[in-house]
Amino acid sequence: MEAPPIQYLLVPIDFSAPSRNALTTAVAMGQRQKASLHLLNVLDPTETDSRVPMPTLEEQVRTQTEAIRELARQISLDHQIQCAGECRVGSVSAEIVAAAGLTKADLIVIGTHGSSGSRAFYIGSEAYRVIKTAPCPVMTVPAHQSWTTFERILFPVRPVAGALEKYAFARRIIQQNEAELTVLALHPPDEVISIHQLEDEVAALIAQFARDGIRSRTLFQATDLIAETVLQQANELNTDLLIITATLDTTQQEFYIGPFTQQIVHNAHVPVLSIRPQASLTGSQRVEWRYGWRPQPHRNQ
Template structure:
Protein backbone atom coordinates (compact mmCIF):
# COMPACT_ATOMS: atom_id res chain seq x y z
CA UNK A 1 0.00 0.00 0.00
CA UNK A 2 1.38 3.39 -0.98
CA UNK A 3 1.92 6.15 1.57
CA UNK A 4 -1.17 8.29 2.11
CA UNK A 5 -1.17 11.74 0.53
CA UNK A 6 -3.50 13.07 3.23
CA UNK A 7 -1.42 14.44 6.11
CA UNK A 8 -3.44 17.43 7.37
CA UNK A 9 -7.24 17.73 7.57
CA UNK A 10 -9.09 20.96 8.35
CA UNK A 11 -12.67 20.98 9.69
CA UNK A 12 -14.75 24.15 10.20
CA UNK A 13 -16.81 23.90 13.40
CA UNK A 14 -20.00 25.81 14.23
CA UNK A 15 -21.16 23.42 17.00
CA UNK A 16 -24.12 22.22 14.95
CA UNK A 17 -25.07 18.57 14.53
CA UNK A 18 -24.03 18.84 10.89
CA UNK A 19 -20.49 19.99 11.68
CA UNK A 20 -20.25 17.33 14.39
CA UNK A 21 -21.08 14.69 11.76
CA UNK A 22 -18.38 16.12 9.50
CA UNK A 23 -15.93 16.02 12.39
CA UNK A 24 -16.78 12.37 13.12
CA UNK A 25 -15.86 11.44 9.56
CA UNK A 26 -12.70 13.57 9.67
CA UNK A 27 -11.57 11.83 12.88
CA UNK A 28 -11.96 8.43 11.25
CA UNK A 29 -10.01 9.62 8.20
CA UNK A 30 -7.23 11.01 10.41
CA UNK A 31 -6.91 7.62 12.08
CA UNK A 32 -6.77 5.73 8.77
CA UNK A 33 -4.37 8.16 7.10
CA UNK A 34 -2.37 9.01 10.26
CA UNK A 35 -3.14 12.67 9.61
CA UNK A 36 -3.20 15.76 11.82
CA UNK A 37 -6.54 17.45 12.51
CA UNK A 38 -7.19 21.20 12.77
CA UNK A 39 -10.54 22.49 14.06
CA UNK A 40 -11.49 26.00 12.93
CA UNK A 41 -14.26 28.17 14.35
CA UNK A 42 -15.06 31.33 12.41
CA UNK A 43 -16.40 34.39 14.21
CA UNK A 44 -18.52 37.07 12.61
CA UNK A 45 -16.41 40.10 13.57
CA UNK A 46 -19.30 42.55 13.09
CA UNK A 47 -21.04 40.82 15.97
CA UNK A 48 -18.46 42.24 18.36
CA UNK A 49 -17.67 45.53 16.66
CA UNK A 50 -21.14 46.96 17.33
CA UNK A 51 -22.60 44.87 20.15
CA UNK A 52 -22.19 45.32 23.88
CA UNK A 53 -23.27 43.47 26.97
CA UNK A 54 -25.38 44.77 29.83
CA UNK A 55 -23.42 45.67 32.95
CA UNK A 56 -25.46 46.80 35.95
CA UNK A 57 -28.69 48.67 35.51
CA UNK A 58 -27.74 51.50 33.17
CA UNK A 59 -24.22 50.94 31.84
CA UNK A 60 -22.82 48.91 28.93
CA UNK A 61 -19.38 47.43 28.38
CA UNK A 62 -18.05 46.73 24.87
CA UNK A 63 -16.23 43.46 24.13
CA UNK A 64 -12.92 43.92 22.23
CA UNK A 65 -12.62 41.55 19.30
CA UNK A 66 -9.36 40.10 20.65
CA UNK A 67 -11.05 39.12 23.89
CA UNK A 68 -13.96 37.60 21.99
CA UNK A 69 -11.57 35.49 19.92
CA UNK A 70 -9.72 34.35 23.04
CA UNK A 71 -13.01 33.39 24.67
CA UNK A 72 -14.08 31.44 21.59
CA UNK A 73 -10.72 29.65 21.47
CA UNK A 74 -11.22 28.52 25.06
CA UNK A 75 -14.74 27.35 24.25
CA UNK A 76 -13.57 25.46 21.15
CA UNK A 77 -10.67 23.87 23.06
CA UNK A 78 -13.02 22.63 25.78
CA UNK A 79 -15.51 21.34 23.18
CA UNK A 80 -12.70 19.57 21.29
CA UNK A 81 -11.41 17.90 24.44
CA UNK A 82 -14.87 16.47 25.08
CA UNK A 83 -15.12 15.13 21.53
CA UNK A 84 -11.54 13.95 21.05
CA UNK A 85 -10.21 12.95 24.47
CA UNK A 86 -10.43 9.24 23.65
CA UNK A 87 -9.23 9.50 20.03
CA UNK A 88 -5.64 8.61 19.12
CA UNK A 89 -4.99 11.55 16.80
CA UNK A 90 -3.03 14.80 16.87
CA UNK A 91 -5.25 17.86 16.78
CA UNK A 92 -5.21 21.63 17.29
CA UNK A 93 -7.84 24.37 17.42
CA UNK A 94 -8.06 27.85 15.97
CA UNK A 95 -10.56 30.73 15.82
CA UNK A 96 -10.61 33.46 13.18
CA UNK A 97 -12.83 36.49 12.71
CA UNK A 98 -14.12 37.49 9.29
CA UNK A 99 -15.94 36.19 6.24
CA UNK A 100 -16.38 32.40 6.33
CA UNK A 101 -14.89 31.63 2.92
CA UNK A 102 -11.90 33.95 3.34
CA UNK A 103 -11.07 32.64 6.81
CA UNK A 104 -11.39 29.02 5.77
CA UNK A 105 -9.27 29.39 2.65
CA UNK A 106 -6.58 31.38 4.50
CA UNK A 107 -6.48 28.83 7.32
CA UNK A 108 -6.16 25.98 4.81
CA UNK A 109 -3.24 27.70 3.11
CA UNK A 110 -1.40 28.47 6.34
CA UNK A 111 -1.96 25.01 7.82
CA UNK A 112 -0.80 23.31 4.62
CA UNK A 113 -4.11 21.46 4.45
CA UNK A 114 -4.42 18.40 2.23
CA UNK A 115 -8.18 18.06 2.71
CA UNK A 116 -11.04 20.19 4.02
CA UNK A 117 -13.97 18.26 5.50
CA UNK A 118 -17.08 20.40 5.93
CA UNK A 119 -20.82 19.98 6.17
CA UNK A 120 -23.06 21.12 3.35
CA UNK A 121 -26.78 21.70 3.20
CA UNK A 122 -28.62 19.93 0.39
CA UNK A 123 -31.00 21.87 -1.82
CA UNK A 124 -33.17 21.13 -4.82
CA UNK A 125 -35.14 22.82 -7.54
CA UNK A 126 -34.14 25.93 -9.45
CA UNK A 127 -32.10 27.37 -6.54
CA UNK A 128 -29.30 24.85 -7.11
CA UNK A 129 -28.54 26.56 -10.43
CA UNK A 130 -28.48 30.19 -9.31
CA UNK A 131 -27.35 30.43 -5.67
CA UNK A 132 -23.68 30.45 -4.70
CA UNK A 133 -23.37 28.85 -1.25
CA UNK A 134 -20.40 29.15 1.09
CA UNK A 135 -19.50 25.57 0.24
CA UNK A 136 -19.48 26.37 -3.47
CA UNK A 137 -17.09 29.32 -3.02
CA UNK A 138 -14.82 27.38 -0.66
CA UNK A 139 -14.43 24.63 -3.27
CA UNK A 140 -13.63 27.21 -5.96
CA UNK A 141 -11.01 29.02 -3.86
CA UNK A 142 -9.54 26.35 -1.58
CA UNK A 143 -5.93 25.27 -2.20
CA UNK A 144 -6.88 21.61 -1.66
CA UNK A 145 -9.72 19.12 -2.27
CA UNK A 146 -12.93 19.59 -0.28
CA UNK A 147 -15.02 16.75 1.15
CA UNK A 148 -18.60 17.90 1.74
CA UNK A 149 -20.79 15.93 4.14
CA UNK A 150 -24.60 16.28 3.93
CA UNK A 151 -25.97 17.68 7.17
CA UNK A 152 -27.74 14.47 8.26
CA UNK A 153 -25.14 11.99 7.00
CA UNK A 154 -23.41 9.87 9.64
CA UNK A 155 -20.58 8.05 7.89
CA UNK A 156 -17.29 6.89 9.40
CA UNK A 157 -15.90 4.74 6.58
CA UNK A 158 -16.23 4.25 2.83
CA UNK A 159 -17.06 0.87 1.38
CA UNK A 160 -18.33 1.74 -2.10
CA UNK A 161 -16.83 4.68 -3.98
CA UNK A 162 -18.39 6.08 -7.15
CA UNK A 163 -15.90 7.73 -9.48
CA UNK A 164 -17.74 9.57 -12.30
CA UNK A 165 -15.60 10.45 -15.30
CA UNK A 166 -16.53 13.14 -17.77
CA UNK A 167 -14.59 14.26 -20.85
CA UNK A 168 -13.28 17.47 -19.28
CA UNK A 169 -9.66 18.62 -18.88
CA UNK A 170 -8.06 17.32 -15.69
CA UNK A 171 -10.63 14.55 -15.22
CA UNK A 172 -7.96 12.04 -14.23
CA UNK A 173 -6.35 14.41 -11.71
CA UNK A 174 -8.51 13.04 -8.91
CA UNK A 175 -7.24 9.46 -9.24
CA UNK A 176 -4.30 9.70 -6.80
CA UNK A 177 -6.54 10.83 -3.97
CA UNK A 178 -9.23 8.30 -4.91
CA UNK A 179 -6.62 5.54 -4.83
CA UNK A 180 -5.34 6.35 -1.35
CA UNK A 181 -8.89 6.62 0.04
CA UNK A 182 -9.91 3.33 -1.57
CA UNK A 183 -6.81 1.57 -0.24
CA UNK A 184 -7.10 2.93 3.31
CA UNK A 185 -10.78 1.92 3.44
CA UNK A 186 -10.36 -1.30 1.46
CA UNK A 187 -13.24 -0.02 -0.59
CA UNK A 188 -14.61 -1.03 -3.97
CA UNK A 189 -14.37 1.67 -6.63
CA UNK A 190 -16.73 2.02 -9.58
CA UNK A 191 -15.58 4.16 -12.49
CA UNK A 192 -18.61 5.60 -14.26
CA UNK A 193 -17.91 7.01 -17.71
CA UNK A 194 -20.59 9.50 -18.77
CA UNK A 195 -21.29 10.36 -22.38
CA UNK A 196 -24.05 11.11 -24.86
CA UNK A 197 -24.25 10.69 -28.62
CA UNK A 198 -24.19 14.34 -29.58
CA UNK A 199 -20.46 14.39 -30.30
CA UNK A 200 -18.10 11.63 -31.37
CA UNK A 201 -15.19 13.77 -30.13
CA UNK A 202 -16.60 13.72 -26.59
CA UNK A 203 -16.85 9.94 -26.72
CA UNK A 204 -13.28 9.64 -27.97
CA UNK A 205 -11.99 11.94 -25.23
CA UNK A 206 -13.83 9.92 -22.62
CA UNK A 207 -12.36 6.72 -24.03
CA UNK A 208 -8.84 8.07 -23.59
CA UNK A 209 -9.52 8.97 -19.95
CA UNK A 210 -11.08 5.60 -19.11
CA UNK A 211 -8.25 3.68 -20.75
CA UNK A 212 -5.73 5.56 -18.64
CA UNK A 213 -7.73 4.82 -15.50
CA UNK A 214 -7.94 1.13 -16.37
CA UNK A 215 -4.16 0.92 -16.49
CA UNK A 216 -3.78 2.72 -13.17
CA UNK A 217 -6.38 0.54 -11.44
CA UNK A 218 -4.65 -2.61 -12.62
CA UNK A 219 -1.23 -1.32 -11.59
CA UNK A 220 -2.44 -0.37 -8.09
CA UNK A 221 -4.51 -3.55 -7.64
CA UNK A 222 -7.64 -1.57 -6.75
CA UNK A 223 -10.87 -3.55 -6.41
CA UNK A 224 -12.76 -1.79 -9.18
CA UNK A 225 -15.03 -2.01 -12.18
CA UNK A 226 -15.63 0.29 -15.13
CA UNK A 227 -19.09 1.18 -16.43
CA UNK A 228 -20.20 3.44 -19.24
CA UNK A 229 -23.51 5.25 -19.27
CA UNK A 230 -25.20 7.22 -22.01
CA UNK A 231 -27.25 10.00 -20.44
CA UNK A 232 -28.71 13.42 -21.07
CA UNK A 233 -28.25 14.35 -17.40
CA UNK A 234 -24.91 13.63 -15.76
CA UNK A 235 -26.10 14.62 -12.28
CA UNK A 236 -29.22 12.45 -12.46
CA UNK A 237 -27.24 9.44 -13.69
CA UNK A 238 -24.58 9.79 -10.99
CA UNK A 239 -27.21 10.02 -8.24
CA UNK A 240 -29.08 7.00 -9.61
CA UNK A 241 -25.90 4.93 -9.83
CA UNK A 242 -24.89 6.01 -6.32
CA UNK A 243 -28.23 4.84 -4.95
CA UNK A 244 -28.20 1.58 -6.92
CA UNK A 245 -24.68 0.70 -5.78
CA UNK A 246 -25.20 2.02 -2.24
CA UNK A 247 -22.19 4.28 -2.65
CA UNK A 248 -21.08 6.15 0.46
CA UNK A 249 -18.66 8.47 -1.36
CA UNK A 250 -18.70 10.23 -4.73
CA UNK A 251 -15.44 11.66 -6.09
CA UNK A 252 -15.77 14.33 -8.76
CA UNK A 253 -13.75 16.89 -10.68
CA UNK A 254 -14.72 20.38 -9.51
CA UNK A 255 -14.58 22.40 -12.71
CA UNK A 256 -16.64 25.41 -13.69
CA UNK A 257 -17.09 24.34 -17.27
CA UNK A 258 -20.50 24.53 -18.88
CA UNK A 259 -21.36 23.12 -22.24
CA UNK A 260 -23.83 23.45 -25.02
CA UNK A 261 -24.42 19.72 -24.64
CA UNK A 262 -27.36 18.79 -22.43
CA UNK A 263 -25.29 16.26 -20.48
CA UNK A 264 -23.05 18.90 -18.91
CA UNK A 265 -25.28 21.95 -18.51
CA UNK A 266 -24.49 24.15 -15.50
CA UNK A 267 -21.70 23.68 -12.91
CA UNK A 268 -21.79 19.90 -12.54
CA UNK A 269 -20.12 19.74 -9.13
CA UNK A 270 -22.39 22.40 -7.63
CA UNK A 271 -25.56 20.57 -8.67
CA UNK A 272 -24.24 17.24 -7.47
CA UNK A 273 -23.16 18.49 -4.05
CA UNK A 274 -26.51 20.19 -3.52
CA UNK A 275 -28.42 16.99 -4.26
CA UNK A 276 -26.21 14.11 -3.12
CA UNK A 277 -27.30 12.31 0.09
CA UNK A 278 -23.73 11.04 0.64
CA UNK A 279 -20.35 12.80 0.99
CA UNK A 280 -18.87 14.27 -2.18
CA UNK A 281 -15.14 14.80 -2.63
CA UNK A 282 -14.45 17.69 -5.02
CA UNK A 283 -11.02 17.90 -6.61
CA UNK A 284 -10.08 20.79 -8.86
CA UNK A 285 -8.24 19.96 -12.08
CA UNK A 286 -4.62 21.05 -12.24
CA UNK A 287 -5.17 22.80 -15.53
CA UNK A 288 -7.64 25.70 -15.80
CA UNK A 289 -10.75 24.79 -17.75
CA UNK A 290 -10.86 27.03 -20.79
CA UNK A 291 -12.63 26.99 -24.09
CA UNK A 292 -9.34 26.17 -25.79
CA UNK A 293 -8.77 23.16 -23.52
CA UNK A 294 -12.28 21.90 -24.07
CA UNK A 295 -11.73 21.86 -27.82
CA UNK A 296 -8.33 20.14 -27.86
CA UNK A 297 -8.05 17.42 -30.44
CA UNK A 298 -8.76 14.09 -28.69
CA UNK A 299 -6.24 11.30 -28.65
CA UNK A 300 -7.15 8.16 -30.59
CA UNK A 301 -8.92 5.35 -28.76
CA UNK A 302 -7.07 2.07 -28.51
CA UNK A 303 -8.83 -0.84 -30.25
CA UNK A 304 -9.38 -2.72 -26.96
CA UNK A 305 -11.77 -0.01 -25.78
CA UNK A 306 -14.01 0.09 -28.84
CA UNK A 307 -15.98 -2.92 -27.65
CA UNK A 308 -17.47 -0.76 -24.88
CA UNK A 309 -18.53 2.14 -27.10
CA UNK A 310 -21.16 2.64 -29.78
CA UNK A 311 -19.93 2.67 -33.36
CA UNK A 312 -18.05 5.87 -34.10
CA UNK A 313 -18.16 7.66 -37.44
CA UNK A 314 -15.11 7.26 -39.57
Protein backbone atom coordinates in the same frame (compact mmCIF):
# COMPACT_ATOMS: atom_id res chain seq x y z
CA MET B 1 1.50 5.94 -9.33
CA GLU B 2 2.64 7.42 -6.02
CA ALA B 3 -0.32 8.47 -3.87
CA PRO B 4 0.27 11.81 -2.13
CA PRO B 5 0.01 11.53 1.66
CA ILE B 6 -3.02 12.97 3.43
CA GLN B 7 -1.41 14.29 6.59
CA TYR B 8 -3.46 17.30 7.65
CA LEU B 9 -7.25 17.74 7.70
CA LEU B 10 -8.92 21.11 8.26
CA VAL B 11 -12.40 20.82 9.79
CA PRO B 12 -14.60 23.96 10.11
CA ILE B 13 -16.78 23.69 13.23
CA ASP B 14 -19.71 25.85 14.31
CA PHE B 15 -20.79 23.39 17.07
CA SER B 16 -24.01 22.50 15.22
CA ALA B 17 -24.98 18.83 14.83
CA PRO B 18 -24.21 18.90 11.07
CA SER B 19 -20.69 20.24 11.63
CA ARG B 20 -20.13 17.60 14.30
CA ASN B 21 -21.14 14.95 11.75
CA ALA B 22 -18.43 16.32 9.48
CA LEU B 23 -16.02 16.16 12.42
CA THR B 24 -16.88 12.50 13.09
CA THR B 25 -16.23 11.74 9.43
CA ALA B 26 -12.91 13.60 9.56
CA VAL B 27 -11.82 11.82 12.75
CA ALA B 28 -12.39 8.42 11.13
CA MET B 29 -10.40 9.55 8.09
CA GLY B 30 -7.65 10.92 10.30
CA GLN B 31 -7.30 7.60 12.09
CA ARG B 32 -7.06 5.63 8.84
CA GLN B 33 -4.68 8.10 7.20
CA LYS B 34 -2.65 8.72 10.39
CA ALA B 35 -3.36 12.41 9.81
CA SER B 36 -3.62 15.38 12.15
CA LEU B 37 -6.79 17.45 12.50
CA HIS B 38 -7.11 21.23 12.78
CA LEU B 39 -10.51 22.46 13.99
CA LEU B 40 -11.56 25.94 12.91
CA ASN B 41 -14.35 28.10 14.28
CA VAL B 42 -15.09 31.35 12.44
CA LEU B 43 -16.89 34.36 13.93
CA ASP B 44 -18.33 36.66 11.30
CA PRO B 45 -19.01 40.10 12.90
CA THR B 46 -21.44 40.99 10.12
CA GLU B 47 -23.79 38.21 11.22
CA THR B 48 -24.59 39.64 14.66
CA ASP B 49 -28.07 41.03 15.30
CA SER B 50 -27.68 44.53 16.74
CA ARG B 51 -31.17 44.31 18.27
CA VAL B 52 -30.11 41.46 20.56
CA PRO B 53 -27.67 42.14 23.45
CA MET B 54 -24.47 40.26 22.66
CA PRO B 55 -21.08 39.84 24.34
CA THR B 56 -18.30 41.94 22.86
CA LEU B 57 -16.40 40.44 19.93
CA GLU B 58 -13.39 40.00 22.18
CA GLU B 59 -15.48 38.05 24.67
CA GLN B 60 -16.95 35.89 21.90
CA VAL B 61 -13.50 35.11 20.54
CA ARG B 62 -12.26 34.15 24.00
CA THR B 63 -15.27 31.90 24.62
CA GLN B 64 -15.14 30.23 21.22
CA THR B 65 -11.37 29.74 21.42
CA GLU B 66 -11.72 27.97 24.75
CA ALA B 67 -14.54 25.81 23.38
CA ILE B 68 -12.76 24.80 20.17
CA ARG B 69 -9.51 24.02 22.02
CA GLU B 70 -11.39 21.91 24.57
CA LEU B 71 -13.08 20.02 21.75
CA ALA B 72 -9.71 19.43 20.09
CA ARG B 73 -8.25 18.21 23.40
CA GLN B 74 -11.14 15.78 23.84
CA ILE B 75 -10.77 14.49 20.29
CA SER B 76 -7.07 13.82 20.91
CA LEU B 77 -7.78 11.95 24.14
CA ASP B 78 -10.71 9.91 22.82
CA HIS B 79 -9.26 8.95 19.44
CA GLN B 80 -5.48 9.06 19.96
CA ILE B 81 -4.84 11.46 17.08
CA GLN B 82 -3.23 14.88 16.98
CA CYS B 83 -5.84 17.62 17.02
CA ALA B 84 -5.59 21.40 17.44
CA GLY B 85 -8.22 24.15 17.39
CA GLU B 86 -8.48 27.86 16.75
CA CYS B 87 -11.02 30.64 16.35
CA ARG B 88 -10.72 33.25 13.59
CA VAL B 89 -12.72 36.41 12.87
CA GLY B 90 -13.92 37.36 9.40
CA SER B 91 -15.79 36.03 6.38
CA VAL B 92 -16.42 32.32 6.90
CA SER B 93 -15.29 31.05 3.50
CA ALA B 94 -12.32 33.45 3.33
CA GLU B 95 -11.07 32.41 6.77
CA ILE B 96 -11.44 28.72 5.96
CA VAL B 97 -9.42 29.13 2.78
CA ALA B 98 -6.80 31.26 4.56
CA ALA B 99 -6.46 28.68 7.35
CA ALA B 100 -6.09 25.89 4.78
CA GLY B 101 -3.20 27.76 3.20
CA LEU B 102 -1.48 28.63 6.47
CA THR B 103 -1.74 25.10 7.85
CA LYS B 104 -0.90 23.52 4.48
CA ALA B 105 -4.01 21.35 4.78
CA ASP B 106 -4.25 18.38 2.44
CA LEU B 107 -8.04 18.24 2.69
CA ILE B 108 -10.93 20.35 4.05
CA VAL B 109 -13.83 18.36 5.53
CA ILE B 110 -16.87 20.60 5.87
CA GLY B 111 -20.55 20.10 6.73
CA THR B 112 -22.97 21.33 4.10
CA HIS B 113 -25.81 22.43 6.38
CA GLY B 114 -24.11 23.82 9.46
CA SER B 115 -25.51 27.02 10.84
CA SER B 116 -24.43 29.70 13.23
CA GLY B 117 -26.45 32.71 14.27
CA SER B 118 -29.13 33.81 11.85
CA ARG B 119 -28.12 31.99 8.67
CA ALA B 120 -26.56 28.78 7.41
CA PHE B 121 -22.84 29.23 6.86
CA TYR B 122 -21.93 25.88 5.33
CA ILE B 123 -24.48 25.56 2.57
CA GLY B 124 -24.91 27.39 -0.70
CA SER B 125 -22.47 30.12 -1.55
CA GLU B 126 -20.12 29.59 1.42
CA ALA B 127 -19.40 25.95 0.57
CA TYR B 128 -19.05 26.84 -3.09
CA ARG B 129 -16.61 29.66 -2.34
CA VAL B 130 -14.49 27.24 -0.32
CA ILE B 131 -14.43 24.70 -3.17
CA LYS B 132 -13.69 27.47 -5.67
CA THR B 133 -10.75 29.05 -3.86
CA ALA B 134 -9.33 26.42 -1.49
CA PRO B 135 -5.70 25.38 -2.10
CA CYS B 136 -6.63 21.71 -1.58
CA PRO B 137 -9.51 19.29 -2.25
CA VAL B 138 -12.74 19.70 -0.27
CA MET B 139 -15.00 16.99 1.13
CA THR B 140 -18.55 18.16 1.81
CA VAL B 141 -20.55 16.06 4.29
CA PRO B 142 -24.39 16.18 4.24
CA ALA B 143 -26.16 17.14 7.43
CA HIS B 144 -28.15 14.04 8.23
CA GLN B 145 -25.38 11.66 9.35
CA SER B 146 -21.66 10.97 9.66
CA TRP B 147 -19.59 8.42 7.75
CA THR B 148 -16.80 6.40 9.34
CA THR B 149 -15.91 4.34 6.28
CA PHE B 150 -16.32 4.50 2.51
CA GLU B 151 -16.96 1.05 1.05
CA ARG B 152 -18.66 1.92 -2.25
CA ILE B 153 -17.19 4.88 -4.13
CA LEU B 154 -18.62 6.40 -7.30
CA PHE B 155 -16.07 7.97 -9.63
CA PRO B 156 -17.77 9.88 -12.47
CA VAL B 157 -15.60 10.48 -15.54
CA ARG B 158 -16.31 12.82 -18.42
CA PRO B 159 -14.40 13.38 -21.69
CA VAL B 160 -12.31 16.20 -20.20
CA ALA B 161 -8.82 16.17 -18.75
CA GLY B 162 -8.25 15.51 -15.06
CA ALA B 163 -9.42 11.95 -14.29
CA LEU B 164 -5.96 10.57 -13.53
CA GLU B 165 -5.14 13.70 -11.56
CA LYS B 166 -8.34 13.22 -9.53
CA TYR B 167 -7.48 9.59 -8.89
CA ALA B 168 -3.92 10.44 -7.81
CA PHE B 169 -5.28 12.30 -4.79
CA ALA B 170 -8.17 9.92 -4.06
CA ARG B 171 -6.10 6.74 -4.31
CA ARG B 172 -5.05 6.73 -0.67
CA ILE B 173 -8.65 7.18 0.51
CA ILE B 174 -9.79 4.35 -1.76
CA GLN B 175 -7.04 2.00 -0.59
CA GLN B 176 -7.34 2.78 3.11
CA ASN B 177 -11.06 1.94 2.96
CA GLU B 178 -10.50 -1.17 0.80
CA ALA B 179 -13.36 0.26 -1.23
CA GLU B 180 -14.97 -0.97 -4.42
CA LEU B 181 -14.74 1.73 -7.06
CA THR B 182 -17.39 2.23 -9.74
CA VAL B 183 -16.26 4.33 -12.69
CA LEU B 184 -19.28 6.05 -14.22
CA ALA B 185 -18.21 7.00 -17.74
CA LEU B 186 -20.54 9.72 -19.02
CA HIS B 187 -20.68 11.00 -22.57
CA PRO B 188 -23.05 13.11 -24.70
CA PRO B 189 -25.26 11.00 -26.96
CA ASP B 190 -24.11 10.58 -30.57
CA GLU B 191 -20.79 12.43 -30.14
CA VAL B 192 -18.26 9.97 -31.56
CA ILE B 193 -15.19 12.07 -30.73
CA SER B 194 -16.25 12.40 -27.10
CA ILE B 195 -16.87 8.66 -26.81
CA HIS B 196 -13.39 7.88 -28.17
CA GLN B 197 -11.82 10.38 -25.74
CA LEU B 198 -13.72 8.81 -22.88
CA GLU B 199 -12.73 5.27 -23.84
CA ASP B 200 -9.05 6.28 -23.87
CA GLU B 201 -9.41 8.01 -20.50
CA VAL B 202 -11.16 5.02 -18.92
CA ALA B 203 -8.57 2.59 -20.35
CA ALA B 204 -5.77 4.59 -18.70
CA LEU B 205 -7.65 4.57 -15.40
CA ILE B 206 -8.36 0.84 -15.48
CA ALA B 207 -4.71 0.10 -16.19
CA GLN B 208 -3.68 2.22 -13.23
CA PHE B 209 -6.28 0.57 -10.96
CA ALA B 210 -4.86 -2.84 -11.87
CA ARG B 211 -1.33 -1.71 -11.00
CA ASP B 212 -2.58 -0.35 -7.67
CA GLY B 213 -4.69 -3.38 -6.77
CA ILE B 214 -7.97 -1.39 -6.77
CA ARG B 215 -11.23 -3.33 -7.21
CA SER B 216 -13.26 -1.56 -9.87
CA ARG B 217 -15.99 -1.83 -12.46
CA THR B 218 -17.02 0.54 -15.25
CA LEU B 219 -20.46 1.71 -16.37
CA PHE B 220 -20.81 3.67 -19.64
CA GLN B 221 -23.84 5.90 -19.94
CA ALA B 222 -24.94 8.38 -22.60
CA THR B 223 -26.66 11.41 -21.12
CA ASP B 224 -27.20 15.11 -21.52
CA LEU B 225 -28.05 15.58 -17.85
CA ILE B 226 -24.87 14.54 -16.10
CA ALA B 227 -25.59 15.87 -12.60
CA GLU B 228 -28.95 14.14 -12.52
CA THR B 229 -27.42 10.92 -13.82
CA VAL B 230 -24.63 10.92 -11.26
CA LEU B 231 -27.05 11.51 -8.38
CA GLN B 232 -29.38 8.79 -9.63
CA GLN B 233 -26.54 6.27 -9.96
CA ALA B 234 -25.20 7.19 -6.52
CA ASN B 235 -28.59 6.26 -5.03
CA GLU B 236 -29.07 3.10 -7.08
CA LEU B 237 -25.56 1.81 -6.31
CA ASN B 238 -25.88 2.60 -2.59
CA THR B 239 -22.76 4.75 -2.87
CA ASP B 240 -21.23 6.23 0.29
CA LEU B 241 -18.74 8.61 -1.38
CA LEU B 242 -18.76 10.61 -4.62
CA ILE B 243 -15.44 11.79 -6.08
CA ILE B 244 -15.81 14.54 -8.67
CA THR B 245 -13.66 16.95 -10.62
CA ALA B 246 -14.82 20.42 -9.56
CA THR B 247 -15.13 22.34 -12.79
CA LEU B 248 -14.74 26.09 -13.01
CA ASP B 249 -16.57 28.43 -15.36
CA THR B 250 -14.93 31.80 -15.92
CA THR B 251 -16.15 35.30 -16.59
CA GLN B 252 -14.11 38.41 -17.24
CA GLN B 253 -13.81 39.16 -13.53
CA GLU B 254 -14.34 36.00 -11.50
CA PHE B 255 -14.35 32.23 -11.36
CA TYR B 256 -17.57 30.37 -10.65
CA ILE B 257 -18.00 26.75 -9.66
CA GLY B 258 -19.66 25.06 -12.62
CA PRO B 259 -23.30 23.94 -12.56
CA PHE B 260 -22.31 20.25 -12.35
CA THR B 261 -20.36 20.77 -9.12
CA GLN B 262 -23.04 22.99 -7.59
CA GLN B 263 -25.82 20.51 -8.30
CA ILE B 264 -23.86 17.50 -7.04
CA VAL B 265 -22.71 19.15 -3.79
CA HIS B 266 -26.11 20.67 -3.08
CA ASN B 267 -28.20 17.55 -3.78
CA ALA B 268 -26.00 14.55 -2.88
CA HIS B 269 -27.08 12.47 0.12
CA VAL B 270 -23.52 11.22 0.66
CA PRO B 271 -20.15 12.97 1.09
CA VAL B 272 -18.69 14.54 -2.05
CA LEU B 273 -14.93 14.87 -2.55
CA SER B 274 -14.38 17.79 -4.96
CA ILE B 275 -10.95 17.97 -6.58
CA ARG B 276 -10.10 20.95 -8.76
CA PRO B 277 -7.81 20.24 -11.71
CA GLN B 278 -4.53 22.11 -11.57
CA ALA B 279 -4.63 23.20 -15.20
CA SER B 280 -7.43 25.34 -16.60
CA LEU B 281 -9.14 24.02 -19.70
CA THR B 282 -9.61 26.23 -22.72
CA GLY B 283 -13.01 26.58 -24.27
CA SER B 284 -12.00 24.35 -27.21
CA GLN B 285 -11.14 21.52 -24.85
CA ARG B 286 -14.49 21.53 -23.08
CA VAL B 287 -17.43 19.44 -24.13
CA GLU B 288 -20.56 21.57 -24.05
CA TRP B 289 -23.40 19.73 -22.32
CA ARG B 290 -26.72 20.71 -20.87
CA TYR B 291 -26.72 20.53 -17.11
CA GLY B 292 -29.92 19.60 -15.39
CA TRP B 293 -31.29 17.80 -12.38
CA ARG B 294 -34.39 16.87 -10.49
CA PRO B 295 -34.24 16.43 -6.70
CA GLN B 296 -33.39 12.81 -5.89
CA PRO B 297 -35.38 10.82 -3.32
CA HIS B 298 -33.52 10.35 -0.06
CA ARG B 299 -32.02 6.89 0.18
CA ASN B 300 -32.87 4.88 3.29
CA GLN B 301 -29.85 4.79 5.57
